[in-house]
Amino acid sequence: MIKNKHFSTLALSAVMSIAIFATPAMADKKSNKSLKKAAKTCKSVHPKDVSGCALTFSRSHGNCLACHQIKGGALSGNIAPPLIAMKARFPNKAVLRAQIWDATVKKPGSVMVPFGRHKVLTEKQIDKVTSFIHSL
Numbered sequence: 001m002i003k004n005k006h007f008s009t010l011a012l013s014a015v016m017s018i019a020i021f022a023t024p025a026m027a028d029k030k031s032n033k034s035l036k037k038a039a040k041t042c043k044s045v046h047p048k049d050v051s052g053c054a055l056t057f058s059r060s061h062g063n064c065l066a067c068h069q070i071k072g073g074a075l076s077g078n079i080a081p082p083l084i085a086m087k088a089r090f091p092n093k094a095v096l097r098a099q100i101w102d103a104t105v106k107k108p109g110s111v112m113v114p115f116g117r118h119k120v121l122t123e124k125q126i127d128k129v130t131s132f133i134h135s136l
């Protein structure tokens, strides 16, 4: 009995360490897959900026298509304005970046994900997404 109990404790701790160590790795794998899939689309629709486009389109990264229409992006949502003619509407790139970093600064209560404040994207990824969006 004691031996059995010992074994199950051991088994449990093994399972727990798998859960602790495997989960982030599995999430990484899934997000890499999503980025790769987006990059494949981007190669044909936005060949000039594949990495910025992929971060924007990837469901595990920007996922901007959930709410915005963007040229070349499939299955987009429409609860937010389409991202077109950005240079004309956002001549200052810093203003555009600020919108992506935290939309609630300009509009408290915005449903847009505060990508910088919530660290959904890294600062470098936000720079890339901003450049891509600015080119639309």
Ligand code: HEC
Pocket (backbone or CB within 6 Å): 056, 062, 063, 064, 065, 066, 067, 068, 079, 080, 081, 083, 089, 096, 099, 100, 103, 107, 110, 111, 112, 113, 115, 129, 133
């Ligand atoms: C959950 C929905 C949602 C997601 C996801 C989302 N947005 Fe938004 N976004 C909005 C809404 C709604 C607005 C309209 C203004 C507001 O309510 O803040 C907006 C506004 C904007 C604007 C200003 C547009 C304009 O015409 O003034 C930009 C630029 C923008 N989003 C970029 C992005 C980018 C880039 C991403 C992905 C990294 C993204 N959004 C993801 C909902 C979203």
